[in-house]
Amino acid sequence: MLDKGTLERLFKTYCKPGFTYAYGTAGFRYKADVLDTVMFTTGVLAGLRSIYMEGRTVGVMITASHNPPEDNGVKIVDPKGEMLEQSWESYATDLANSATQDFTAFSVFLQKLVHELGIDTNAPGNIAIARDSRESGPRLLRAFLSGSRILPNIRITDHGLLTTPQLHFLTSKGNEQQNGPAVDRFFYYKEFLSAWDDITALCGIKSLPYKLEIDAANGIGAPRVKEMLSAHKFFDGNFRVVNDDWQTPASLNHLCGADYVKTNQRLPHGIQAKNDCPRICCSFDGDADRIVFYFCDSKGQFRLLDGDKMATLFAKFFQSILSSVNLQESLSLGVVQTAYANGSSTHYIEQVLGIPVTCTPTGVKHLHHEAINHDIGVYFEANGHGTVVFSKKFDEVVSRGLSNRHQSSSTLQSLRLLSKFSNLINQTVGDAISDMMGVLAVLSILGWSPQKWDLEYTDLPNKLVKVLVPDRTVYKTTNAERQLLSPPGLQGKIDALVADYQHARSFVRASGTEDAVRVYAEASTREEADSLASRVSQVVK
Numbered sequence: 300m301l302d303k304g305t306l307e308r309l310f311k312t313y314c315k316p317g318f319t320y321a322y323g324t325a326g327f328r329y330k331a332d333v334l335d336t337v338m339f340t341t342g343v344l345a346g347l348r349s350i351y352m353e354g355r356t357v358g359v360m361i362t363a364s365h366n367p368p369e370d371n372g373v374k375i376v377d378p379k380g381e382m383l384e385q386s387w388e389s390y391a392t393d394l395a396n397s398a399t400q401d402f403t404a405f406s407v408f409l410q411k412l413v414h415e416l417g418i419d420t421n422a423p424g425n426i427a428i429a430r431d432s433r434e435s436g437p438r439l440l441r442a443f444l445s446g447s448r449i450l451p452n453i454r455i456t457d458h459g460l461l462t463t464p465q466l467h468f469l470t471s472k473g474n475e476q477q478n479g480p481a482v483d484r485f486f487y488y489k490e491f492l493s494a495w496d497d498i499t500a501l502c503g504i505k506s507l508p509y510k511l512e513i514d515a516a517n518g519i520g521a522p523r524v525k526e527m528l529s530a531h532k533f534f535d536g537n538f539r540v541v542n543d544d545w546q547t548p549a550s551l552n553h554l555c556g557a558d559y560v561k562t563n564q565r566l567p568h569g570i571q572a573k574n575d576c577p578r579i580c581c582s583f584d585g586d587a588d589r590i591v592f593y594f595c596d597s598k599g600q601f602r603l604l605d606g607d608k609m610a611t612l613f614a615k616f617f618q619s620i621l622s623s624v625n626l627q628e629s630l631s632l633g634v635v636q637t638a639y640a641n642g643s644s645t646h647y648i649e650q651v652l653g654i655p656v657t658c659t660p661t662g663v664k665h666l667h668h669e670a671i672n673h674d675i676g677v678y679f680e681a682n683g684h685g686t687v688v689f690s691k692k693f694d695e696v697v698s699r700g701l702s703n704r705h706q707s708s709s710t711l712q713s714l715r716l717l718s719k720f721s722n723l724i725n726q727t728v729g730d731a732i733s734d735m736m737g738v739l740a741v742l743s744i745l746g747w748s749p750q751k752w753d754l755e756y757t758d759l760p761n762k763l764v765k766v767l768v769p770d771r772t773v774y775k776t777t778n779a780e781r782q783l784l785s786p787p788g789l790q791g792k793i794d795a796l797v798a799d800y801q802h803a804r805s806f807v808r809a810s811g812t813e814d815a816v817r818v819y820a821e822a823s824t825r826e827e828a829d830s831l832a833s834r835v836s837q838v839v840k
């Protein structure tokens with residue numbers, strides 16, 4: 300480690316007293332002007348994590364996703380591309396909060412951590428870092444790098460501007476392919492496009508079934524999706540990126556993007572309501588790890604195809620391939636949702652498709668950890684965050700099937716398709732670009748229009764309300780956030796209100812990203828859903 304004098308000088312350059320940080324649902328996320336201290340300490344912590352993981356590459360993403368342009372954040376990605384292990388979230392929080400006291404508190408805590416974890420601070424480590432397009436990114440990157448440099452043997456690969464899922468993917472691949480080709484964003488493009496080419500060739504698909512309009516939220520997804528698809532024969536001339544002004548920081552997520560479209564249930568700025576040609580539209584969020592689809596029906600009405608619709612599409616698709624090759628008994632298929640999943644989607648998956656559904660708390664890390672218990676685990680939040688994960692057993696069973704020379708050609712075709720789909724989908728985390736290609740591939744194979752996809756089930760009317768309360772930390776939940784444990788007595792009042800409505804459901808939870816609580820209600824009519832949401836909001840206040 301650096302000598303005390305140099306360390307103290309660096310510390311004083313970046314660390315300021317008087318703020319309390321918490322590693323939230325998706326890392327540290329605040330207004331960018333209070334982030335320098337935590338960027339510095341996260342630089343230290345990511346280095347320690349890599350040394351602890353025997354030098355394997357740890358990823359770091361500087362982003363605040365769908366939040367406003369003046370926010371920013373940082374999260375650490377573990378070597379397999381997954382979110383940071385939970386016990387380390389509290390080390391990250393405690394290290395940051397020691398630094399907001401003074402240099403002595405920071406160095407004492409750091410020594411204690413290093414000692415308890417048995418870390419040799421001079422050992423080698425590797426960090427792969429990237430950031431989204433926010434204006435504060437370069438400044439926060441400098442604070443991070445200074446933190447990581449207090450450990451002398453940490454090698455940094457700076458990928459510059461990437462989408463969040465690109466960074467997850469490159470972190471994981473970088474660890475798998477020590478001596479292979481350069482693992483950079485062009486590697487990412489090649490991997491996913493070659494899976495796309497294999498699938499379309501296998502299924503005889505010659506072109507996109509309809510025009511594609513992508514709202515890139517004026518974020519980093521814009522240049523990355525253009526760079527990836529522009530030169531490709533399927534996409535060139537058949538797609539259009541709107542809200543691609545990623546170089547104007549103030550326009551990020553403004554009147555556009557997945558969160559805007561899902562929350563307001565309307566078209567983003569820049570996409571016209573029309574139905575004159577076959578078309579499918581989608582919106583990314585600011586760091587392109589979320590996607591929602593939509594189209595305008597024959598009356599020009601907006602129709603949303605959200606994360607729940609993607610989960611059902613993938614679940615149905617994989618179920619039908621598994622049964623076509625008689626693998627439905629040997630490979631388990633399951634869907635993971637959160638309490639925000641529309642009740643109709645859960646009913647459809649369980650009762651119509653007969654596929655088990657599990658509910659977890661909000662946040663990709665919870666869904667992901669549950670999904671890996673299945674051989675094919677489909678997980679999506681209603682807001683469009685999600686992916687599909689495939690187990691080791693899936694890989695083994697599929698490759699065993701492929702090497703069996705007695706298989707029929709249709710079985711071989713289905714097995715190849717399964718295998719290629721596991722390459723088309725970014726299994727490390729939800730990925731707008733990869734999910735988009737996955738959905739387009741499934742729709743093309745099934746020959747489905749967006750209208751047909753939408754008709755699979757009808758959403759129950761629902762309403763999400765944000766309620767400002769004096770202290771959101773008193774709202775404690777159980778049963779995957781569907782019931783309140785505290786404040787005492789509140790759940791009873793919510794239950795009594797819900798009983799007044801048909802097929803109704805409502806729950807309340809503290810937001811993990813904003814200082815507010817969220818009230819969700821759904822019921823059999825729009826009026827009832829609105830009325831229930833408003834009455835529950837009243838008792839919550």
Ligand code: 16G
Nearest residue numbers: 324325662663664684810811812813
């Ligand atoms: C974060 C989560 C997202 C979740 C959202 C909920 C990740 C990568 N992101 O953005 O999945 O839906 O928080 O926000 O896990 P809320 O707690 O404010 O409702």
Ligand code: ZN
Nearest residue numbers: 364584586588
């Ligand atoms: Zn995001």
